[in-house]
Amino acid sequence: MVEHKDVREVPVIPDTRTTEQHRREKVSHLEKTFGGKDKGAQKSPAPTGQQLSNIQADWWSDVNRWIRDAQRWWYDDMQRMKNSILALAPADEYDLDPTHMFGPMGIFGPGEDLSAVMRKMSRQMQALQQMADQEMVPVGERHAIVPEQSRMLDFLKDIYELGDDGKVHFKAQFNVDGFKPDEVKVTASKNRLNVMARSQKKTATSEHKRELCRTIYLPPSVDQEHLQCHFMHDGVLTVEAPLKGPDYNRLTFDKEHHLGIRPVGTGHEQSQDKSIVLKPTGHMGASVLQDGEHKKLHVEFPVEKGFDAKNICVHPESNEIVVTGNQESIEGEGMNKSIHRKEFRRSYTIPETVDPLSIHAQLVDNILVIEAPLIHTK
Structure with missing residues (x-):
């Protein structure tokens, strides 16, 4: 992870799997590793890292229920996950020149960070709503990715998911279809996760630029030092991180x-x-x-x-x-x-x-x- 003072750039890792393939592998891994752990029959050694033995039995019961439900209601689960994928909004002058809003290199000023994030999110919601009004967004996806103005924090209900280690992780997904991994930049700082996608195509007679951006509020519980970013084969960008000492x-x-x-x-x-x-x-x-x-x-x-x-x-x-x-x-x-x-x-x-x-x-x-x-x- 590349860092500049308070701003971290998260490397974008190309992944040959689709989002659905990745989820199938995760559910299978969780079942093999933690299936039956709530009954004292863990099937394989616990992963290293934070002590899992201190986590109460009720949690392992929840983990096993999560695994069973993911296998039983696969289609519904995948549909919910697809509906939670965040769209990118057209980049404006503030996105292309972060010094307007966040200072040099996107660093927030003291006491202004959270309000700045909210203002930026509000502008992006307005831009996405305009896209929907102009029928640039498929009708079936409008409710999922273009909430009402008062609902710009709706994504918070969907950003925590079970990780491969049997613990809760932060997980946000973005639609970057049409871009290449090297055309996407992900940065994180206090209270903010930012995704910028830029592509440029030139011909002998023309030049076409495409610049999209999305900023979301990053909860303080997220362990930013361990953020990982995967560019899935089906054009979905997945940003994931463990949490800091969840109870x-x-x-x-x-x-x-x-x-x-x-x-x-x-x-x-x-x-x-x-x-x-x-x-x-x-x-x-x-x-x-x-x-x-x-x-x-x-x-x-x-x-x-x-x-x-x-x-x-x-x-x-x-x-x-x-x-x-x-x-x-x-x-x-x-x-x-x-x-x-x-x-x-x-x-x-x-x-x-x-x-x-x-x-x-x-x-x-x-x-x-x-x-x-x-x-x-x-």
């Missing part, structure tokens, strides 16, 4: 493989961050609270008795926070055995999509309290 006691996946958060509850594993204590306000539903110089989302509602914190999942969707819960109880034995299952789902409209890893949730006396910082809302 697997509180991580899970929903039914569509979106990363979710388990609440902290009395009698269960506690979060690694002991400093975070959420307090009910008595105001049921969703609200936005002042948090120093910033704002945060606050949600609270009563949960029926009998639901354990470990069986509740909190995850963001497009401008919503969604909470699901399920609980099973078994009564009797043999022919008299019966299984009772209870489920619930609640959703609340919020000003913007939040980073799943920034969500904190606690179950306090059957009141579920959820908080998350808002990145863009003023």
